[in-house]
Amino acid sequence: MTKINKAACIGGGVIGGGWIARFLLAGIDVDVYDPHPEATRIVGEVLANAEKAYAMLTGAPLPPRGRLTFRDTLEAAVDGADWIQESVPERLDLKRKVLTQIDAAARSDALIGSSTSGLLPTDLQRDMRHPERLFVAHPYNPVYLLPLVEIVGGEKTSAATIQAAMKRLPPIGMKGVHIAKEIEAFVGDRLLEALWREALWLIKDDICTVETLDDVIRYSFGLRWAQMGLFQTYRIAGGEAGMRHFLAQFGPALQWNWTKLMDVVDLDDALVEKIGQQSDEQADGLSIRELERIRDENLVGILQSLKGSHGGKGWGAGKLLKEFEQHLWAGGGAKQALDLTKPLRLIDTKVSPAWVDYNGHMTEHRYLQVFGDTSDALLRLIGVDLAYVERGHSYYTVETHIRHIGEARLGQAIHSTCQIVGADEKRLHVFHALHDSASGDIIATAEQMLLHVDAKAGKAAAAPEEVLSKLEPIAAAHAALAMPEGAGRHVGQKR
Amino acid sequence: MTKINKAACIGGGVIGGGWIARFLLAGIDVDVYDPHPEATRIVGEVLANAEKAYAMLTGAPLPPRGRLTFRDTLEAAVDGADWIQESVPERLDLKRKVLTQIDAAARSDALIGSSTSGLLPTDLQRDMRHPERLFVAHPYNPVYLLPLVEIVGGEKTSAATIQAAMKRLPPIGMKGVHIAKEIEAFVGDRLLEALWREALWLIKDDICTVETLDDVIRYSFGLRWAQMGLFQTYRIAGGEAGMRHFLAQFGPALQWNWTKLMDVVDLDDALVEKIGQQSDEQADGLSIRELERIRDENLVGILQSLKGSHGGKGWGAGKLLKEFEQHLWAGGGAKQALDLTKPLRLIDTKVSPAWVDYNGHMTEHRYLQVFGDTSDALLRLIGVDLAYVERGHSYYTVETHIRHIGEARLGQAIHSTCQIVGADEKRLHVFHALHDSASGDIIATAEQMLLHVDAKAGKAAAAPEEVLSKLEPIAAAHAALAMPEGAGRHVGQKR
Numbered sequence: 001m002t003k004i005n006k007a008a009c010i011g012g013g014v015i016g017g018g019w020i021a022r023f024l025l026a027g028i029d030v031d032v033y034d035p036h037p038e039a040t041r042i043v044g045e046v047l048a049n050a051e052k053a054y055a056m057l058t059g060a061p062l063p064p065r066g067r068l069t070f071r072d073t074l075e076a077a078v079d080g081a082d083w084i085q086e087s088v089p090e091r092l093d094l095k096r097k098v099l100t101q102i103d104a105a106a107r108s109d110a111l112i113g114s115s116t117s118g119l120l121p122t123d124l125q126r127d128m129r130h131p132e133r134l135f136v137a138h139p140y141n142p143v144y145l146l147p148l149v150e151i152v153g154g155e156k157t158s159a160a161t162i163q164a165a166m167k168r169l170p171p172i173g174m175k176g177v178h179i180a181k182e183i184e185a186f187v188g189d190r191l192l193e194a195l196w197r198e199a200l201w202l203i204k205d206d207i208c209t210v211e212t213l214d215d216v217i218r219y220s221f222g223l224r225w226a227q228m229g230l231f232q233t234y235r236i237a238g239g240e241a242g243m244r245h246f247l248a249q250f251g252p253a254l255q256w257n258w259t260k261l262m263d264v265v266d267l268d269d270a271l272v273e274k275i276g277q278q279s280d281e282q283a284d285g286l287s288i289r290e291l292e293r294i295r296d297e298n299l300v301g302i303l304q305s306l307k308g309s310h311g312g313k314g315w316g317a318g319k320l321l322k323e324f325e326q327h328l329w330a331g332g333g334a335k336q337a338l339d340l341t342k343p344l345r346l347i348d349t350k351v352s353p354a355w356v357d358y359n360g361h362m363t364e365h366r367y368l369q370v371f372g373d374t375s376d377a378l379l380r381l382i383g384v385d386l387a388y389v390e391r392g393h394s395y396y397t398v399e400t401h402i403r404h405i406g407e408a409r410l411g412q413a414i415h416s417t418c419q420i421v422g423a424d425e426k427r428l429h430v431f432h433a434l435h436d437s438a439s440g441d442i443i444a445t446a447e448q449m450l451l452h453v454d455a456k457a458g459k460a461a462a463a464p465e466e467v468l469s470k471l472e473p474i475a476a477a478h479a480a481l482a483m484p485e486g487a488g489r490h491v492g493q494k495r
Numbered sequence: 496m497t498k499i500n501k502a503a504c505i506g507g508g509v510i511g512g513g514w515i516a517r518f519l520l521a522g523i524d525v526d527v528y529d530p531h532p533e534a535t536r537i538v539g540e541v542l543a544n545a546e547k548a549y550a551m552l553t554g555a556p557l558p559p560r561g562r563l564t565f566r567d568t569l570e571a572a573v574d575g576a577d578w579i580q581e582s583v584p585e586r587l588d589l590k591r592k593v594l595t596q597i598d599a600a601a602r603s604d605a606l607i608g609s610s611t612s613g614l615l616p617t618d619l620q621r622d623m624r625h626p627e628r629l630f631v632a633h634p635y636n637p638v639y640l641l642p643l644v645e646i647v648g649g650e651k652t653s654a655a656t657i658q659a660a661m662k663r664l665p666p667i668g669m670k671g672v673h674i675a676k677e678i679e680a681f682v683g684d685r686l687l688e689a690l691w692r693e694a695l696w697l698i699k700d701d702i703c704t705v706e707t708l709d710d711v712i713r714y715s716f717g718l719r720w721a722q723m724g725l726f727q728t729y730r731i732a733g734g735e736a737g738m739r740h741f742l743a744q745f746g747p748a749l750q751w752n753w754t755k756l757m758d759v760v761d762l763d764d765a766l767v768e769k770i771g772q773q774s775d776e777q778a779d780g781l782s783i784r785e786l787e788r789i790r791d792e793n794l795v796g797i798l799q800s801l802k803g804s805h806g807g808k809g810w811g812a813g814k815l816l817k818e819f820e821q822h823l824w825a826g827g828g829a830k831q832a833l834d835l836t837k838p839l840r841l842i843d844t845k846v847s848p849a850w851v852d853y854n855g856h857m858t859e860h861r862y863l864q865v866f867g868d869t870s871d872a873l874l875r876l877i878g879v880d881l882a883y884v885e886r887g888h889s890y891y892t893v894e895t896h897i898r899h900i901g902e903a904r905l906g907q908a909i910h911s912t913c914q915i916v917g918a919d920e921k922r923l924h925v926f927h928a929l930h931d932s933a934s935g936d937i938i939a940t941a942e943q944m945l946l947h948v949d950a951k952a953g954k955a956a957a958a959p960e961e962v963l964s965k966l967e968p969i970a971a972a973h974a975a976l977a978m979p980e981g982a983g984r985h986v987g988q989k990r
Contacts, residue, residue: 180702187708193693213725216645218721221687221720226721230691244767275742298810301801305799306796311905316793357807363867399984399986401894410806448986492894
């Protein structure tokens, strides 16, 4: 993987803001230029959404967030950047002007991506002095969660530029897809546009409402497409005879006289108003902010479920998330000095919507999820990370005792602390507490026994010196602390 | 919810087989007529897939499977059925002939649904004596997992028929969507057809390969559409100004000269072969059976993640799954007398893709999820269900002790048992075990103390007689059982 060192974002709307969040959360400094008076607010809101989503998306350690700087001029923003992303409004003349300015001010080896959703790179690069470094990098909203970037070169774009651009996307959790030939709207928007025109006819002709149409998608082929797309799905539909059989069956329908497909609807005021009203009804009182939150939560859930698919190897966007997490683990997150005079504060998070029951209380097993993350964080501190596990050794939890003292509620800021109460070369005995971050009060505790194992042999084994040398100083310091209240309890023991 | 008593399926291919599985797994007897020599094999394979998927999909108790009977004549199959589903090949003359036969043999009040993906119900019902009971019920493959059914009436279909059909779908876990006006291909296939034609051009013109096109979908808008569809997604894209703003921005693009959208590709031998070859490459050696398994696993994971969304209320197809499970719980599964001579077997499930880590092992907190579900199942047995909780009382877990003895792996069949080891009017002390269903071996145990609480007052309170009278006979019988090995342990205690 090749990392971007400094990014510049020209234009900070919803799409530009999404790119900014992607870069910052991957630890990359970003300079922004956007003369819009509301740019700071909009970017701030997108970034806040992105941070909430990432907190739910992954337990892997995010690197220290990159530095965000708003600049007064385009030239100041692009100075020193090795990836410059243009996300200004969709007008050829405006984009050409902005790209010419970028061209003049950027490092000669900088990659210059345009977020255009339809303009041809050949048209965009016409007036540039160094057009070989310009390419389309077309993302999808929300940019911080949806991984796709369509990479499209123009006539003057060099092959080296395309290769370099493709390599820089995985370290920010994105999937570059190289579109071989440039056409207006590339691939994704071509497909969307075709479906969109048909959808507009269905609404205009009162075949159904926007809510019914959305239900038709999300209760059927939307579920298929989130994981396999169009052709792979039809390959299965063809059965054992496969794709050619499916096409032979399906071919004749293409010639049927469904004329609406061949005509363009007039999106006049009446149709706009009709869709607007139906959309209001569908939203059922949910604000855009609430819908965004629900969307992000759903996307996180889908990505996480795909991460566990295909025998744990991950599938599609879930496989990509898995690879991104491996990259994050390898990076190791923020490095900080440890305060050994008290239990270690290891996890800071908020109770996410996916963690609560219908009453807004954190679900029972999510407590153990946070405590498990706390153990994982401790293990990383002593060098037991993914690379260590892949070499064949690990710590396994053999026993856990949880006490519920209070309740965690939706949105509440919580953090966990960990005290080592015993350790030898095989065993690691810890006592975690989950705190309300506002008051510091303990909401729940978990006492755990972990055992160092040789995973291949399937049995306990002494941890090596490289691990014990990191564990022992913490254990020794914690030995001076009082035994936590509640340690050593069995279920039902009198207080 | 209104339940179907007996279903008849005329045609048992992939779609007919999917309907058969839906009915059988919802506890409905199905008679099948299909003269195809391979019908029994095909239905058997679809049913096997469906059973695997349901085992991962839900821990709610499925009713006893309906009785499946293959009949030698159409008349014998439809005899006594109150829902008859026609899924024969997509030819108007054939469908008319079959529907006329059904019409003559069926009960006068039977509902007759056609699985046609494009023919008009008015054309289908032309020759029927009782055309008012014929409607299109168009499902999506795999029918046993995708919930959508487009319900479309013809000119002679009665409003009562549409209403009755819509009511009978939720008890089999499906979502009926009533399409107000009949048009060829209804709504879903109209949208699919539009996108499909554009996709074929993109492949024919070598803009991209089928794999790239599928990646474009599944790394971007496929993820959006699985949960929100088209219009709700664009409502968000419009930002605070909403749908009307989005349309005003987007409108002009509709008139752009993307001519391919307006032309029909010739699906000739060369194009069929090109797509066939690219599809073979994309599949990367995975057979149709393997792709089906991965697809089902992914769909289960997506449905489960959507079930937990929106503050635990569920969203879209996940909300529907939640409602289906509530229906299953209310049904109580196979009504069986409790065997009180041993621990109660309460949860039977398989380790789902969403539950495993990158090694395919069940994640730590998912053990507690299954144990929590086990406690919930016990509570329902003693009358502490959702309605009880909503009246203001409940049992809260105050303490849990988990031991890990073995490991649960992706796809493994597991079940939990529960022994009551102590109970009084406030306290309920249980010992759960998680077993490998093949060997019966214990994989993990959880000892829990639950406390009956007055949720409003926020303190412990004695359970009422209605609960205690159900709890006491189980507790009394379990008092005769040996105390389970491992009960009363504290963390780190010597064995």
